[in-house]
Every structure is written in C-alpha cells, then in structure tokens.
Amino acid sequence: MEIKIVKTTTPKEKPAANALGFGKYFTDHMFVMDYSVEKGWHDARIIPYGPFEFEPSCMVFHYGQSIFEGLKAYKGADGGVLLYRPYENMKRMNRSNDRLCIPQIDEDFAVDAIRQLVLLDKDWIPEGEGTSLYIRPFVFGTDNALGVHPSHTYKFIVILSPVGSYYAGGLSPVKIWVESEYVRAVRGGIGAAKTAGNYAASLKAQEVAEKKGYSQVLWLDGVEQKYVEEVGAMNIFFKIGGEVVTPVLNGSILGGITRDSVIEVLRGSGYKVTERKISIDEVHEAYKNGKLEEVFGTGTAAVISPVGELCYKGEKMVINNNEIGEVSQMLYDTITGMQKGAIEDKYNFTYKI
Amino acid sequence: MEIKIVKTTTPKEKPAANALGFGKYFTDHMFVMDYSVEKGWHDARIIPYGPFEFEPSCMVFHYGQSIFEGLKAYKGADGGVLLYRPYENMKRMNRSNDRLCIPQIDEDFAVDAIRQLVLLDKDWIPEGEGTSLYIRPFVFGTDNALGVHPSHTYKFIVILSPVGSYYAGGLSPVKIWVESEYVRAVRGGIGAAKTAGNYAASLKAQEVAEKKGYSQVLWLDGVEQKYVEEVGAMNIFFKIGGEVVTPVLNGSILGGITRDSVIEVLRGSGYKVTERKISIDEVHEAYKNGKLEEVFGTGTAAVISPVGELCYKGEKMVINNNEIGEVSQMLYDTITGMQKGAIEDKYNFTYKI
Numbered sequence: 209m210e211i212k213i214v215k216t217t218t219p220k221e222k223p224a225a226n227a228l229g230f231g232k233y234f235t236d237h238m239f240v241m242d243y244s245v246e247k248g249w250h251d252a253r254i255i256p257y258g259p260f261e262f263e264p265s266c267m268v269f270h271y272g273q274s275i276f277e278g279l280k281a282y283k284g285a286d287g288g289v290l291l292y293r294p295y296e297n298m299k300r301m302n303r304s305n306d307r308l309c310i311p312q313i314d315e316d317f318a319v320d321a322i323r324q325l326v327l328l329d330k331d332w333i334p335e336g337e338g339t340s341l342y343i344r345p346f347v348f349g350t351d352n353a354l355g356v357h358p359s360h361t362y363k364f365i366v367i368l369s370p371v372g373s374y375y376a377g378g379l380s381p382v383k384i385w386v387e388s389e390y391v392r393a394v395r396g397g398i399g400a401a402k403t404a405g406n407y408a409a410s411l412k413a414q415e416v417a418e419k420k421g422y423s424q425v426l427w428l429d430g431v432e433q434k435y436v437e438e439v440g441a442m443n444i445f446f447k448i449g450g451e452v453v454t455p456v457l458n459g460s461i462l463g464g465i466t467r468d469s470v471i472e473v474l475r476g477s478g479y480k481v482t483e484r485k486i487s488i489d490e491v492h493e494a495y496k497n498g499k500l501e502e503v504f505g506t507g508t509a510a511v512i513s514p515v516g517e518l519c520y521k522g523e524k525m526v527i528n529n530n531e532i533g534e535v536s537q538m539l540y541d542t543i544t545g546m547q548k549g550a551i552e553d554k555y556n557f558t559y560k561i
Numbered sequence: 562m563e564i565k566i567v568k569t570t571t572p573k574e575k576p577a578a579n580a581l582g583f584g585k586y587f588t589d590h591m592f593v594m595d596y597s598v599e600k601g602w603h604d605a606r607i608i609p610y611g612p613f614e615f616e617p618s619c620m621v622f623h624y625g626q627s628i629f630e631g632l633k634a635y636k637g638a639d640g641g642v643l644l645y646r647p648y649e650n651m652k653r654m655n656r657s658n659d660r661l662c663i664p665q666i667d668e669d670f671a672v673d674a675i676r677q678l679v680l681l682d683k684d685w686i687p688e689g690e691g692t693s694l695y696i697r698p699f700v701f702g703t704d705n706a707l708g709v710h711p712s713h714t715y716k717f718i719v720i721l722s723p724v725g726s727y728y729a730g731g732l733s734p735v736k737i738w739v740e741s742e743y744v745r746a747v748r749g750g751i752g753a754a755k756t757a758g759n760y761a762a763s764l765k766a767q768e769v770a771e772k773k774g775y776s777q778v779l780w781l782d783g784v785e786q787k788y789v790e791e792v793g794a795m796n797i798f799f800k801i802g803g804e805v806v807t808p809v810l811n812g813s814i815l816g817g818i819t820r821d822s823v824i825e826v827l828r829g830s831g832y833k834v835t836e837r838k839i840s841i842d843e844v845h846e847a848y849k850n851g852k853l854e855e856v857f858g859t860g861t862a863a864v865i866s867p868v869g870e871l872c873y874k875g876e877k878m879v880i881n882n883n884e885i886g887e888v889s890q891m892l893y894d895t896i897t898g899m900q901k902g903a904i905e906d907k908y909n910f911t912y913k914i
C-alpha cells in the first residue's frame with residue numbers, strides 16, 4: 209500500500225529544549241490509516257498533525273477498545289536517525305490487537321510508515337542528553353454505535369512528541385510504593401496487552417501513592433497479592449545475592465522491550481539472569497539479610513530507573529543506600545549508548561532509517 | 562448552574578419502529594458539560610446532536626479514563642414520560658467517577674439535565690411493546706497530553722437512542738457460556754465501576770462464546786475462577802430448591818440497578834432472596850439433583866433474561882426445559898409494567914418528568 213503524503217503549509221515553532229517534558233508537544237505531521245470490513249486497512253496517509261471529528265457515540269469513548277505502543281527515535285552521533293527495536297513494538301502491537309479483537313496490522317508496513325513519518329519530521333528530534341522523539345502508534349474502534357461488541361471500523365494513528373530527559377538532574381533513584389490493596393491485572397485478563405483499560409485501572413493507586421510521597425506503584429499479582437508483577441509503566445528487576453531476577457511473563461505482565469533488552473545485555477555481559485515468580489516476602493527477606501543489592505525498573509520512558517526505596521505495608525526498604533547501583537548504571541550507559549549510536553550495538557537493537 | 566439550550570434547526574427523520582435495534586440511532590439533541598480545574602463543571606448546554614473535534618493526543622484514546630451509565634425513559638400509559646430510578650444511576654456514576662479519579666458530578670443537577678434533554682426530544686420515545694428511549698450519560702478525560710495520570714479536563718455528555726425490543730419475538734431464554742479461561746475483573750480492580758476497560762476486557766471471551774453458539778458469557782471470579790460473578794451486561798440470579806440466590810457484591814461485580822429492583826420486588830412478593838458467594842460447582846450440583854429451577858439475568862437492556870442453557874467446561878445444563886420460568890415471567894411483567902406506568906409502583910422506582 210502506498211502512503212500518500214500531504215505536507216503542512218504552516219510548520220509549528222519548536223519548543224525550547226528545556227521546556228520539553230513528556231508528551232506535551234507534537235510534531236508537524238502524523239500517520240493515519242483506516243480500517244473497514246470491506247476494505248481492510250486502507251487510505252494510508254501522512255498529513256498535518258491536527259484534530260479529527262468524532263461522534264459522541266464513537267465506540268472508543270464507551271468501551272475502550274483501544275491499544276497503543278511507545279518507542280523512541282534518536283539523533284545518532286553521525287547525524288543519522290535511529291529507531292530502537294521498532295519491529296518488537298509492532299509485534300507487541302499485534303498481540304495487543306489480538307487480545308482486544310482488533311484486526312492485525314502488517315508489521316513491516318507499520319515500521320515503514322513510522323520510518324517515513326520520523327524522517328519527514330526529523331528536525332523535531334531533540335539532541336540534548338537524555339532527550340528523544342517519542343513515537344506513539346495507537347489503534348481504536350470508531351463505530352458510531354452503542355452495544356458491547358468489537359467495532360467494525362478502526363483508526364491506526366502515529367503521532368510524534370519530542371521529549372525531555374526523564375531525569376532532569378541525571379539518573380537518580382525513585383521511591384516506589386508496593387500496592388497491597390488495588391490490583392492492576394490478573395491471569396486471564398488484559399494485563400499483558402498494552403490497552404487503555406490497564407492504565408485507567410492504575411490511576412487510583414498511583415494517586416494514593418503520590419500523596420504518600422512515592423512516584424510509582426509496584427503491582428502484586430491479582431490472585432494471591434503476593435508475587436511481584438511490574439511498576440506503572442516499567443518492568444522490575446532485583447539483584448539478590450549476586451543474581452539478577454525478574455518476574456516471569458505470566459500472562460498478566462506487559463512484556464517490556466526494555467526488559468527483554470536488559471536480559472540480553474546482562475547475559476551478554478556475563479550476569480546470571482533468572483525469570484521466575486518472586487514473592488514480595490522473598491524481597492523483604494533478602495532486604496533483612498542484606499542481600500537485596502539493587503532494584504531497578506525498565507521501560508521506554510526512563511530506560512533504567514534505579515529504585516532507592518520500596519515501601520510495603522508501612523515498612524520502608526532503603527536499597528543500596530539510595531544510590532545508583534553498578535548494574536543499573538552499566539545498563540543505562542550501555543542501552544542509551546546503543547540508542548544514540550555512541551557505542552557499538554552487538555545485539556542488533558538499533559535500526560538506522 | 563443554568564443549562565443553555567440551542568435547538569436544532571434541522572430535525573432528523575425518526576427511524577421506523579421495526580428498524581430500531583439497539584444504539585444505532587440518536588435523537589436531535591445532546592447534553593454537554595465541561596470540566597476544568599479552574600472552573601469545575603461548567604458550560605452546561607443542550608445542543609444539536611453532532612460530532613466534536615478531538616486531537617489525536619486526547620487522553621481518552623490512550624488511557625481509557627472513561628465511565629458511562631445506561632438507563633431508560635418510557636412513554637407512560639397516560640402519555641407522560643417516566644424515567645426508571647435515575648438517581649440510582651447518577652449515584653453509581655459518581656462511584657465509577659471516584660474509582661477512575663474523575664471529579665464528582667452533582668447528582669440532582671445531572672438528573673435535571675437528563676429530564677430537560679428527554680423532554681426536549683420526547684417525540685423520539687418509541688411506543689411499541691418492549692421499546693424505550695435509551696439514555697447514555699458518559700464522562701471522559703480530554704487533556705491533550707500523553708503520560709499516565711488523571712486528566713485535568715473532562716467532558717460529561719448525555720446522548721439518547723430510541724431502542725427496539727430486546728426480544729424480537731417476545732421474552733425468550735438465552736444460552737450462556739460459563740467462561741473458565743478469560744477473566745473480566747478481580748477484587749481490588751475496576752470490576753465494580755462502569756468503565757470502558759471492563760467492556761474492552763470482555764470482548765475476546767464474548768467472541769469465542771458467540772462462535773460456539775452462546776449469546777453471552779457468565780464470568781467467574783478472578784481469584785479462584787470458581788465463584789459466579791455476572792454476565793456481560795447483566796447480573797445473574799438462580800432459583801435453587803425454592804430459594805432465590807444471587808452473587809453478593811464483592812467489589813468486582815457491577816451493582817446493577819435492575820438487580821437491586823429484582824431483590825426488592827422478590828422480597829415484596831414473599832420470596833426469600835439471599836446474596837452470597839455461589840460456586841459454579843454448587844450450581845452444577847443443584848442441576849444434577851434437579852434443584853436448579855430457574856436462572857435469569859437482570860439488566861437495563863433486557864430487564865429480565867431467562868437463561869435456558871448454561872455450558873460449563875463442555876457440559877450443558879438445560880434449565881427449566883429451556884422455557885421461561887415463573888419467577889422470571891413475574892419479574893418481567895412487574896418491572897416493565899411499572900416502567901411503563903401500567904401497574905402500580907409501590908416501590909417508588911419510577912420518576913415522572
């Protein structure tokens with residue numbers, strides 16, 4: 209399918225590097241494609257970024273049949289543009305589509321659409337330390353009808369947002385609240401899909417945690433509320449007695465692409481990494497015995513987030529003296545280095561466009 | 562707050578009574594109100610039904626911070642217009658709002674907005690047997706920004722849809738699939754809220770059940786996958802050995818307003834009704850012992866849905882010879898009679914506007 213391109217005649221002014229933040233500004237163009245039962249995916253186009261008209265009966269407002277992805281583009285050391293593992297994001301998008309009864313999207317075509325869009329708006333890629341161009345592909349049902357069933361029409365849209373460094377003052381440890389009341393997801397549910405409802409479900413606990421001074425929530429499993437699952441928008445890793453462990457993908461955890469990269473890089477660097485069930489009691493036990501050496505989150509937004517404190521049922525566990533651990537720092541340097549093309553990418557993660 | 566009214570200058574043609582279906586046609590007007598942190602809820606207005614412009618970054622597409630309600634208006638026997646328990650819907654709406662971090666809405670004001678809107682479009686209320694005007698209030702976050710946190714701006718909209726009879730050929734039993742793989746909700750989650758994500762989560766199981774010839778899914782609890790919870794958009798009741806039982810509201814089940822009405826009507830008619838945990842094994846045991854006398858669903862759309870067959874792990878339980886039970890029929894006649902003002906409403910359920 210050919211992508212029709214309509215360029216803007218009124219390019220916007222680009223925001224100042226220090227005002228970027230996350231997801232506040234959008235570039236001059238977006239990619240759009242429509243789906244109908246008769247035509248399949250059709251009318252692929254790159255057009256000026258702008259609003260759409262939606263009827264109030266449009267399904268997405270009512271039933272949340274909607275999925276999204278998140279990845280980043282970087283300006284390379286040599287001036288080229290690099291994407292980070294875009295095919296992995298498109299594969300995950302299709303897994304989410306399947307769980308939400310949304311039609312599949314050709315992954316090669318989608319990566320090519322992203323490539324063309326990013327190249328058109330490449331002057332929007334910020335260059336400061338820790339900055340990047342965030343890419344948000346998303347799909348949602350657009351039938352104008354009430355009644356709970358899969359939509360017959362969809363929109364696939366990709367928008368781009370230049371984003372600032374996640375850590376204003378450089379990499380620094382975060383405080384995390386272990387949630388023992390609210391639950392995000394359960395096996396048999398939609399937790400493994402990147403779908404709107406999971407994020408809606410997370411808002412309340414996040415609000416409560418923030419009021420207590422914690423920046424994120426660590427979710428426990430929905431069945432026993434005992435096993436560690438993941439953080440708001442990150443997967444989680446523990447270094448216990450020299451071994452790195454992370455919760456196994458059990459059907460209610462999102463399979464992070466950074467998580468996958470971290471496992472590969474650690475193994476490639478000689479670390480032992482185990483994916484398995486980890487109870488919060490085991491973490492606490494390791495803490496008491498002085499064996500909880502490092503904790504960190506992994507995700508596209510921050511890449512690596514060292515965890516300085518975990519609070520579970522009122523008990524605070526201060527990790528590694530609230531300092532950045534050795535493994536966290538190594539992973540951050542290695543992955544961000546590859547993303548920017550500053551260090552050799554022996555894993556084939558980056559995709560030059 | 563005053564409601565500004567702008568009437569349409571191009572009223573639409575009304576659909577034929579036999580073409581109504583559910584949620585396909587919308588009336589000439591809608592109610593809209595906006596929220597911002599500075600102004601609170603403001604700019605309440607009734608305007609011609611029509612589309613809105615939304616940026617692709619609008620939060621609702623990405624994070625599903627969205628809740629809705631569903632209730633009905635009826636043309637009474639004396640030509641007056643009746644709503645059914647609208648205050649209960651607005652109370653539930655605020656419980657959903659709370660769970661989803663959406664600001665509260667004044668319940669009296671919201672009922673009055675619905676009253677004014679329905680009266681303006683009262684010629685759209687169909688009059689055939691089993692027909693009504695479906696009222697869909699809904700609220701969603703509208704910030705144009707990415708990042709998972711509660712929106713700072715919202716829209717509250719009410720749209721109206723004339724709907725046909727749920728049962729084309731009169732009340733008749735449905736076949737229901739007991740779901741033992743997929744899970745809709747779990748305690749600590751969002752199951753008790755009427756929020757978009759719950760419906761998105763239900764699509765896949767519903768699709769699988771339909772392919773097997775079942776019209777709806779009966780969900781089991783998320784923890785043990787053992788206790789009966791509710792049907793897609795209905796609560797569920799069992800008559801076992803003379804006693805009527807229904808799952809107790811445990812935090813993952815939506816508290817249906819029809820469910821509540823049914824409990825009152827049954828008790829008012831001398832039946833014993835118990836709200837408690839009911840395992841699917843207990844239901845199956847009762848079936849084998851010939852004690853499973855009736856099963857029915859309750860919800861705004863169909864009011865009462867007699868269940869003629871339950872299928873659990875391949876085993877089919879045919880209930881009451883696949884015929885409408887005595888209790889189901891009595892409840893259907895009583896509640897729809899009150900809704901239309903045809904029989905005396907000793908429970909004070911109807912609200913004449």
Ligand SMILES: Cc1ncc(COP(=O)(O)O)c(C=O)c1O
Nearest residue numbers: 441442443462464465466507508
């Ligand atoms: C719920 C959740 N878990 C984990 C992640 C991390 O995934 P990734 O590394 O692909 O960004 C994200 C963010 O994308 C997320 O939203």
Ligand SMILES: Cc1ncc(COP(=O)(O)O)c(C=O)c1O
Nearest residue numbers: 794795796815817818819860861
């Ligand atoms: C999940 C769910 N359960 C139960 C019900 C029944 O609730 P009510 O009787 O208020 O319509 C509905 C429909 O509204 C529903 O969506």
